[in-house]
Amino acid sequence: MSVVDTADSRAASAPDGGTDDNRGGPAGTRGSRLSPLERTGTGTRVVIGIALTLALLWTLVPLVWMVLSSLKPSEAINSAEPQWLFNPTLRHYTGLFTGGNELAPYLWHSVAAAGGSAVLSVVLGALAGYGLARSGMRGKRHLSFWIISTRMAPIAAVVLPLFLMFRQVGLIDTLPGLILAYLTFNLPFAIWLLSAFFADVPRALEESARVEGCTNWQAFRYVVLPLTKSGLVTTFVLCLVFAWNDYAFALVFSGPHSQTLPIAASQLVTQSGIDWGQLCAIGTFVVVPMMLAGLAVRRWLVTGLTLGAVTGE
């Protein structure tokens, strides 16, 4: 739903308070509607306008500056006065794929490690999450707690023993090793979150499917899974973002055969100086896909990021 659309429908439906024309729009337009009784005064509106402008500047200036700098000739980057006008160049981007600092392997490692761990997490997480949501076993609360505390374990405390274990079995500097390392946080996240999504599906649906002759598996596969498509997509995207953005694990576990994009970015910081143009180009490369993926699931972001504790926008 477009921005204008939302504003209009809210204005139109506010007086009678209950038309359903927001259905299908972003969650939140319903409860967010302001009553005519609480119209904000001009003074308040000005204050809010100023505050939001400042917040937007604070948020966007670093990002815009990164993208601009990635397009600047090096002289413009290295001038003491900020340069807003310059002859744009793609030199820093073409530099990423030619010459010594070939970025392609890093890109492949990032895609494989983040994508691999996200796919595995969603598949295993869907099975286990459904089991957890529907299970009546004893000790389920302990199991839930164990899963969530795994997700919250400090990275530094996980990396340390994994490093010794991976060294023993030769998983250092391999993509499977990195994928396993990412599963330590993505798998518990996926299990917990998907179990929250599955818990929202009424049991009656599966029961009637079974009455119709479905097996348990068929009821899960053909009734429950299609209903939780948004949950599956959200979980996948968030797992992807967490793994793609990882630095602490990759720093320890990866070598020339598995280094990811964040490592490539940090390697541009050298004793002899930093090539900021290249760094901004890599940065843009790392950041933009995740922003697009994240905004694509914005409607379910709250549910996802609060592990199902808060729903709706």
Add this chain to the structure above:
Amino acid sequence: MTTDTESPTTAARSAEPAPPRRRIGFTGRMMAPGIALLAALTVLPFVTIVVMSFSEVHLLGGLSLDFAGLSNWARFFTDPDMGWFWLRTALYFVLTLGLEMVLGVLLALCVWRLIRGRNLVLSMLLLPMFVAPVLVGLLGRFLVDPTIGLYSWLLEQLGYGGDVLGGTFSAFAAVVAMDVWEWTPLIALITLAGLTSVPLPLREAAALDGAGRWQTLRHIVLPSISNVLLVALLIRAMDAIRYFDIIWVTTNGGPANATKIVPVRLYETAFRFFDFGYAAVIGLAMLLASIVVARTFVRMLDRKGLAR
């Protein structure tokens, strides 16, 4: 992590279904692969880190562990610097979480009042959350670079000429600011979800009863979203314990240990000084802290009837 190592076996045991208990057997089979993998990925490392904490770890010439008794633990409790690292960590957490909560709630209240363009504004405000923390650090370094940085140029116009990451106080402020830049949107997003769930009739009733805007906010709106605010705080708290990428690539704990929080100290101990035994003790202490947060989180979900 420690409480329930028998769960995977419970799940595995229920994988052989007796016909009348078919449902339990099915859910057990569904859980088995994921839970088994998770157990392998957490129980084994947990045992390893406990063993490490009682050992002297040698990496050269093949891995070997020599039993070292309680020496690592004794060192942990007698190291005079350790107290300072924890204190600095506590200060860092209180400052980042406090600023993020206050700014996030204010931001959410502003966006909530926005009628036109709310989706667009919110989407733009959310962007920092998706930036890799390591890039937030590197980008921050770029912006406050003493010779070419945009923000250091701005600060110079305002009369501050020093190297931001060079001073102990300013470096600490800078890494806090970077964390606040990245994670305030998350608090705002969660708070906004709470705000929009406050029923309209409730607010209207308050307005009809003559409550002013401030009174409605103070006595109606904020109390009804207190649970949501608590969730936001806990979610942030547990991630704040986890991440240290920003500090690692900006100041690396310096200058003069001003930004050396505990996870940074752990990484340094393990992967720069190769003192794995001592690092393991620090790791276990951090784990304990995170379990306390996790427990609070689950308790609170319980009280809301949300835990499964």
